[in-house]
Each structure stands twice: as C-alpha cells, then as structure tokens.
Amino acid sequence: MGDEGGRAAERVILNCTVTDGRTAEGAEPIRDAAVLVRGERIAAAGPRAEVLARAPGAARVDLGGAYLTPGLVNMHTHLSLSLPGPGGEGVKALGPHDLALYMADGARRTLHCGVTTVRCVAEKDHADFALRRAIEAGRVPGPRIHTAGRALVCTGGHGHEGADTLECDGPEEFRRGVRAQIKAGADLVKVMISGGIAGEHERIDTPQLFADEMAAVIETAHAWGRKVTAHAGPAPVIAEAVKLGLDCVEHGYQLTPDVAAAMAQQGTALVPTLVVTRCKAFFDELGVPAWMQERSLGAGPRHLESYAMALAEGVTVLLGSDMPPFWSFEGTNATVRELEHMAENGLGPAGALRAATLGPARWLGAEADVGAVEPGRYADLIAMDDDPLASASAFRGVRWVMKGGEIVRDDTASRP
Known part of the structure; x- marks a missing residue:
C-alpha cells in the first residue's frame, strides 16, 4: 500500500x-x-x-x-462493563492492576475497529482517567477518551452494585457527586434517573431521582461547563429532565411523540443503543441470567418505536453501543452492528455516518478536532x-x- x-x-x-x-x-x-x-x-x-x-x-x-x-465516535462506552452473570463477575473480581490492563486491551481493540474517539459513561474506580493519560502519553494504543468518570445514582439505584457508580441522595449529595467527578477530570457527567434492564430489583420505568436531585446535577455540571447525559427509559422521567436542561438521553426505551418533540426543541440528543435489546448471543456468552435477558429482549419492539418517534420529531441521534465497542458480534463488532440498526430503522446510511462522526463531535465540543x-x-x-x-x-x-x-x-x- x-x-x-x-x-x-x-x-x-x-x-x-x-x-x-x-x-x-x-x-x-x-x-x-x-x-x-x-x-x-x-x-x-x-x-x-x-x-x-x-x-x-x-x-x-x-x-x-x-x-x-x-x-468512528462511540458515545456510549463501558471498557469495564460487568453485567450480571459469570462473565461480569469475572470483571468485578479484577484487582486494580488487572483492571487497568483489561481496559487497555479493550482500548486497543476498539481503536483497531476504527473507533478513534469514545465517550465513557461509567467506568470502575476512575481507571478511565489513568487509561486516558496513558493513551495521550503514547504508552498504550487507544481512542481519544471523553469520560464521565463514575455515574451518579441514588442509593440502590441503577448500577449501584459496581465501582463504576457513586451513590448519592438529596440535592447536596448529588452536587458533591458532580464536583467529585469533575475534580477527577471528568469531561461530562452521567446520571441514572430511572431503572433499566440490568437491575434485578427495578423496572425500566422506575423513577429513581426526584426533580430537585436532577436539577442539582444539571445545574452544577452546567456551572462547571460540563454537559449531562442520563440513563433513562420512561417518557415522564425524561420529560422532567429535559425541562431542567438535560443534554442527552441514553437508551430512551419508552419515548412518546410529545417527549421526543420536547427533546428536539430543547436540543437534547439521544444515544439509542438499539443493540442492547437485541443481543441474546452476547448475553449467552456472558452467562447473563434469564430475568435480565427477558427484560432486555422484551423491551426491543417498544425500543424501536421510541427510536422511530425520535427520528420523526427531528431529535439528534448519536452512535453508542453500550456493549464494549470492539466486541465480536453477529459477524462484525458491536459498534458497527449498532450503526447498522440505526441506519436500517430509519436513519439511512448518510444519517448513520453523521451520527457516528460529525454529530458526536459537535455534542462533545470537539468539532475543531474530530x-x-x-x-x-x-x-x-x-x-x-x-x-x-x-x-x-x-x-x-x-x-x-x-x-x-x-x-x-x-x-x-x-x-x-
């Protein structure tokens, strides 16, 4: 060549x-x-x-x-992902040195897939900051990293079991949680405002933060010049967060046309992660339990309806796999499989290319660079x-x- x-x-x-x-x-x-x-x-x-x-x-x-x-820019990345089941338990059991090497290997594989920038939206023990420094110094190969550090959750909230989240209760604790991530070097803030598919004692539509707690997160992050993205499924919870100035929704499993319209008007983006409700082979590989598989796969049809609503109302949609970006899945990697789902379900190839490149760059404020x-x-x-x-x-x-x-x-x- x-x-x-x-x-x-x-x-x-x-x-x-x-x-x-x-x-x-x-x-x-x-x-x-x-x-x-x-x-x-x-x-x-x-x-x-x-x-x-x-x-x-x-x-x-x-x-x-x-x-x-x-x-490509993958906007929903977990290089330390640990779902329920034996595969996830193995990752949770890693010591700090093993975890760093595990994530570095994932970063290398991600880059080789053609993903040159990622947005990490909850990583364990702040290892993402060390990985970012190592990549920037040229010590290990990997994509450019924009990261939220640890995601903020209420006590017992979505993802509370892992070292990639920080439990907070009440506006003051959530303000402190935002500031703690920014102190560590976070580029953005991630908050869990509803239940999801990976929490055994919750539902997708379980509200998990009160309005004053959401407001505290968004107000504090914005004061420090950071955007906020929220793990969120149900329309009422999303609607309230959008009114408060939320910058991005992850998943959006149960949108309505009115809420999608509000997102478009506010400029709130959507990272739909369509692949996570249609990935049985991935779940089987990790030994994910039946209750989670049923919840995830059962949410698939409504998830696609929500995505169609977002497109119809003009919401900005961005590529994000949730699955590790490099994961070998259905003949390709998780990033590309997600992009295929986005294109095939209404976005089209040109829109998918924008959702994987220019759109994320604009959201990240990195348009001058990538x-x-x-x-x-x-x-x-x-x-x-x-x-x-x-x-x-x-x-x-x-x-x-x-x-x-x-x-x-x-x-x-x-x-x-």
Missing part, C-alpha cells in the same frame, strides 16, 4: 473517495481524492491534483480505491472497500485505521 505505519512528518493519502457526515447535510463525496497529513492533523483534503501540488515530496499512502471517512475530513482536524481516518453512503454495513470492511497521523492498522501491509 506504499509507506509504512507510524507517523511521518508529511504524507499524502491518495487513490480514495473521501466522504464524511457532511454528506447528510448536502455535501458531495470527493472522488479521486487525496488528503495531506502533517504531523497529527489534516493539512488539506480535496481533488488529488490539487492536494499533490501542495506537497509534491510528501510520502504517499495508496489506499487502492478505498472509501475514506473520519474515524468528526470530519477537513483541514485542521486530527488525522483520525479509516478506510474500507465498500461505499458507506450505500450501506452502513460498509464499516464491516474497515481495513485501514489512522489516528493522529499514525497508521495503527493496515490489513494490506503484510500482503505480497
């Missing part, structure tokens, strides 16, 4: 079609394109002749006619042979990954 891995001072990527999430907003793909990368960032992107004229002596990377897109193939942004790029604007399943064929100007995966490198 020409050129070897690693980061060159200047290189030109050519023999490709460049496309990104802006196609959902009317932009056209660039065919016979080239991308000039200097150091970590994109210096130029456009027709091949124009780009080559700017750097005639740059090293060349020939993608062999591939489609080139920004790296999410598009554009000068000034990091050279976080992936390549595949099939057209992602024809089908989201094209991402099953990711064969080349660059992060920050460094080639971290090249499936053709060892071919004769």
